[in-house]
Amino acid sequence: MSPVNASLTLRSLRRHPRRMAAMIAGIAIAIGFLLTVDAAGDNARRLTMAQVKNMLGTFDTVLVRPGGGKTRGMVSLSNVPPTLTFADAEAIAGLPAVRQVAELQNAFDVDVQYRDRQHTPAVFGVSANWLALRGDSLARGQFFTPAQLAAEERAAVLGADVVAALFPNEDPLGGTVRLGGVPFQVQGVLAARGAGPGGFSLDDVILIPVTTASRRLFNRDFLTMAVAQVRAPGENAAALAAIRQRLRERHHIAEAALDDFTLTDPSAVAAQLAAVSGRLASILRAAALIALGLGAVAIIALMVLGVSERRAEIGVRRAAGATRGDILLQFLAEAGGLGACAVALGLLLGAAGIAGMAAWQHQPARWPWREAAALATAALVLAVGCGLLPAALAARLDPVAALRS
Amino acid sequence: MIEIDGIEKTYRRGSGAPVSALRGLSLRIARGEMVAIRGASGSGKSSLLHILGLLDVPSRGRYRLEGADVGAASDRERSRLRARRIGFVFQSFHLLPRTTALENVEVPTRYLGARPPQAAVRRRAASMLERVGLGPRLRHYPSELSGGEQQRVAVARALMNDPPLLLADEPTGNLDAAAGAAVLDLLLELRAEGRTVVLVTHDAVVAARAQRQIVLRDGLIAEEIPCPL
Numbered sequence: 088m089s090p091v092n093a094s095l096t097l098r099s100l101r102r103h104p105r106r107m108a109a110m111i112a113g114i115a116i117a118i119g120f121l122l123t124v125d126a127a128g129d130n131a132r133r134l135t136m137a138q139v140k141n142m143l144g145t146f147d148t149v150l151v152r153p154g155g156g157k158t159r160g161m162v163s164l165s166n167v168p169p170t171l172t173f174a175d176a177e178a179i180a181g182l183p184a185v186r187q188v189a190e191l192q193n194a195f196d197v198d199v200q201y202r203d204r205q206h207t208p209a210v211f212g213v214s215a216n217w218l219a220l221r222g223d224s225l226a227r228g229q230f231f232t233p234a235q236l237a238a239e240e241r242a243a244v245l246g247a248d249v250v251a252a253l254f255p256n257e258d259p260l261g262g263t264v265r266l267g268g269v270p271f272q273v274q275g276v277l278a279a280r281g282a283g284p285g286g287f288s289l290d291d292v293i294l295i296p297v298t299t300a301s302r303r304l305f306n307r308d309f310l311t312m313a314v315a316q317v318r319a320p321g322e323n324a325a326a327l328a329a330i331r332q333r334l335r336e337r338h339h340i341a342e343a344a345l346d347d348f349t350l351t352d353p354s355a356v357a358a359q360l361a362a363v364s365g366r367l368a369s370i371l372r373a374a375a376l377i378a379l380g381l382g383a384v385a386i387i388a389l390m391v392l393g394v395s396e397r398r399a400e401i402g403v404r405r406a407a408g409a410t411r412g413d414i415l416l417q418f419l420a421e422a423g424g425l426g427a428c429a430v431a432l433g434l435l436l437g438a439a440g441i442a443g444m445a446a447w448q449h450q451p452a453r454w455p456w457r458e459a460a461a462l463a464t465a466a467l468v469l470a471v472g473c474g475l476l477p478a479a480l481a482a483r484l485d486p487v488a489a490l491r492s
Numbered sequence: 493m494i495e496i497d498g499i500e501k502t503y504r505r506g507s508g509a510p511v512s513a514l515r516g517l518s519l520r521i522a523r524g525e526m527v528a529i530r531g532a533s534g535s536g537k538s539s540l541l542h543i544l545g546l547l548d549v550p551s552r553g554r555y556r557l558e559g560a561d562v563g564a565a566s567d568r569e570r571s572r573l574r575a576r577r578i579g580f581v582f583q584s585f586h587l588l589p590r591t592t593a594l595e596n597v598e599v600p601t602r603y604l605g606a607r608p609p610q611a612a613v614r615r616r617a618a619s620m621l622e623r624v625g626l627g628p629r630l631r632h633y634p635s636e637l638s639g640g641e642q643q644r645v646a647v648a649r650a651l652m653n654d655p656p657l658l659l660a661d662e663p664t665g666n667l668d669a670a671a672g673a674a675v676l677d678l679l680l681e682l683r684a685e686g687r688t689v690v691l692v693t694h695d696a697v698v699a700a701r702a703q704r705q706i707v708l709r710d711g712l713i714a715e716e717i718p719c720p721l
Contacts, residue, residue, distance in 0.1 A: 102589070102590055399584075400586075402586065403588075403599070404603070405547065405571070406545065407580070407600040407603055407649070408571050408572065408574040408576070409603045410567055410603075411567055412568075413602070413603060486548075487542045487547050487548050490547070
């Protein structure tokens with residue numbers, strides 16, 4: 088039982104090449120667009136997440152910064168109010184939802200000297216758990232021990248950029264650098280981390296013990312940031328709520344008053360950053376849907392035209408024994424054939440788009456097999472659906488009337 | 493082969509008065525007969541042919557084809573009978589464009605229900621085309637064939653499923669005298685093979701070559717002329 092023949096189906100499609108192009112263009116463009124846009128968005132999201140993760144080390148944290156809603160962007164000792172204390176950090180560390188808290192006291196305006204060379208990196212006073220909490224590692228040397236923190240030792244760990252600036256031809260380990268005139272002994276070098284969001288270097292940094300920073304360098308007893316590591320990965324929101332409650336109690340903030348601190352869930356920030364690139368994607372996606380709609384209308388209109396042009400053929404087939412169902416099937420198969428051509432072209436366009444985007448975004452090309460399969464299926468269903476009206480018109484045609492043409 | 497009794501066909505065109513094309517026509521056609529149906533346009537000869545070919549249903553009356561009552565058959569049943577028992581030849585050939593003679597001849601096998609293997613179909617189509625004298629033109633397209641050749645392809649197509657009944661609607665109407673005569677000779681040969689041939693024509697010369705002529709007027713048989721030979 089085969090009223091449908093693939094080669095005859097294709098031939099009847101080839102009969103009008105321009106019409107065929109008009110029928111498959113919409114669906115093909117839509118598929119190509121959607122694959123390209125999604126690949127570009129996916130690349131952008133990965134890039135952003137990778138940069139944010141590079142800066143923060145891990146997403147399973149809540150960032151605690153002093154100051155209410157006005158705190159934005161990079162904090163430092165010169166631009167935050169003195170409301171976040173070491174005692175606050177300890178209290179947060181005591182919460183059940185929090186595994187540990189790293190303390191940070193940072194400044195961007197400290198001159199660092201080695202012999203006659205000078206450089207102004209970011210200076211981070213950090214607690215002894217900083218390195219482990221972030222998942223960072225040292226290229227060489229040792230990180231600060233709790234004993235060094237307790238002793239407020241003048242010890243330093245250098246980022247790769249600082250080594251390059253101050254020790255271009257020398258071994259930095261054991262060397263003495265001066266931070267604002269105060270001597271610190273270099274005991275380690277951080278593994279290079281590359282770029283953070285926006286592309287600035289994360290290696291232009293000097294780490295010193297936060298206790299030393301507080302009492303022997305900056306003479307400030309408040310923190311610029313505390314990084315609370317969440318005990319259960321992914322449960323950032325619950326930890327964030329617990330930290331908020333604890334800090335509001337400690338800071339005696341009245342029920343109606345605003346927080347005097349800012350809590351940030353880094354995974355939410357990364358998602359926000361990724362969403363910015365998603366806006367353009369949604370415009371392009373809308374364009375793809377419009378192309379899809381136009382393609383559907385073109386298929387319906389041109390197939391209806393084709394049915395009226397092929398009345399004699401329909402009449403002959405009916406006379407040769409075709410049932411209405413056979414005619415319906417034949418035209419549905421032609422619509423399916425159109426859909427298959429559109430899918431093939433669309434996938435080619437999509438592959439080209441994905442490869443192009445990958446090259447442009449300096450990302451490896453990822454092939455979204457599942458999405459492509461879903462789009463192909465949907466396009467085939469759409470094409471056959473568009474064929475329903477013309478196929479029904481063809482099947483309902485009275486054979487006598489069809490043969491009279 | 494064909495028994496019709498009291499066949500009426502009434503058309504309703506828009507909101508106008510119904511038009512009667514056939515008014516209680518009765519006719520017997522025996523197996524192996526060749527019958528020409530003549531008449532002026534509007535006499536009902538096309539309506540009669542469409543009803544005989546199961547392309548249309550009578551408004552009233554009885555139609556028995558090979559002994560079976562087909563007056564109330566479903567679309568599916570009538571389609572099955574058209575595929576297996578009836579071959580059609582049309583005035584304007586109605587070949588599929590951009591489709592070779594062979595492939596045109598193969599079309600009716602699609603509607604046989606169980607389709608024979610493609611190789612067998614191709615062999616049979618080629619032998620049918622040889623049968624009508626087009627052996628060297630199997631892979632020509634209709635646009636590359638003369639009118640007479642196209643009509644012979646159409647005859648080969650009508651023979652593809654080996655039907656006992658051939659219906660031809662003005663088969664020579666679009667052909668010059670020589671080509672028309674060749675097609676008519678072919679139909680006579682097929683009748684000689686034992687097929688029943690019913691031919692609609694307004695050409696008295698063509699009709700005269702049939703065994704029997706039936707002249708319609710106003711939806712009724714006005715005259716029956718037996719073959720002079």
